[in-house]
Amino acid sequence: MVCLGNICRSPLAEGILQHKADAEGLQWTVESAGTNGYHVGEAPHRLSQKVAQHNGVDICRQRARRFVAEDLHRYDKIYAMANDVVVDMKRIAGRHWNAGKVDLLLNELHPGKNEDVPDPWYGEEPGYHDVYSLIEAACSAVINRYGEVKSQN
Numbered sequence: 617m618v619c620l621g622n623i624c625r626s627p628l629a630e631g632i633l634q635h636k637a638d639a640e641g642l643q644w645t646v647e648s649a650g651t652n653g654y655h656v657g658e659a660p661h662r663l664s665q666k667v668a669q670h671n672g673v674d675i676c677r678q679r680a681r682r683f684v685a686e687d688l689h690r691y692d693k694i695y696a697m698a699n700d701v702v703v704d705m706k707r708i709a710g711r712h713w714n715a716g717k718v719d720l721l722l723n724e725l726h727p728g729k730n731e732d733v734p735d736p737w738y739g740e741e742p743g744y745h746d747v748y749s750l751i752e753a754a755c756s757a758v759i760n761r762y763g764e765v766k767s768q769n
Contacts, residue, residue, distance in 0.1 A: 617721070618705060619697040622650030622680035625733050626697060627660035628748055629721060631668050631675035633755040640763050647691075649683040651704035656680050663736070663744040671748060685712040693762075695721040695754075698732035722750065724757035 617629035626648035637644040658680045659665070668675045687694065688709055694717050696702045702720065706713050722731040733750055736743040 617646065617648040617695050617697070618651065618683050618701055619648075619733075620650055620652055620701060620704075620735065621655045621737070622648055622682075623655045623658055623661045624664050624735060624737050624744075625747060625751065626650065627675050627678045627680075628664050628668055628673075629695065629697065629733075629751045629755065630678065631673045632671075632748075632752050633758060635673045636755050636759045637763070640759060642759075642763055648678070649681050649687065651683050651701055651708060653682045656682055661737070661744075663741050666741070667744040667748045671752070683708055685709045688712045688714050688717055691717070694718045695724075695758075697721055698735070699730060700732075721754045721758075724754045724761065725750075 617626040617633070619626040630646050630648035634644070634646040637646065660675050660678055665676050683705060685708060689712065696705060696718060699720065702718060705718065720730055722733060723729065733747060734743070736747045
């Protein structure tokens with residue numbers, strides 16, 4: 617899960633998807649990163665933590681890290697929160713870029729529409745709840761899509 621700073625959207629996505637995978641008994645490792653380094657080492661935004669906790673998901677132990685080219689080799693699937701994040705990921709990845717591993721998270725809900733998860737950074741708490749709901753629905757779609765594949769093997 618990748619966004620810009622790895623303190624608002626992608627920590628929520630990491631926490632939600634890991635929570636759902638664990639609940640389904642899936643042995644998935646879900647992590648997140650940001651394409652800029654402004655918040656490396658910081659905990660998720662206080663409102664992301666608050667909204668996650670309100671929904672029974674604990675993200676307080678997460679720490680922001682920067683997306684690196686090697687992530688394309690390390691992970692099976694990488695979801696970006698927005699189109700500008702994909703552009704940054706391509707630049708960072710350089711020759712390691714693998715478009716087949718990367719998609720926008722909301723394409724799980726609306727295939728091919730290439731919609732962004734809005735960045736709640738500059739807004740108030742209700743925006744974080746809206747973002748949580750979008751990410752939660754997309755993560756449910758991920759579980760439905762890939763969880764079944766895993767259970768059939």
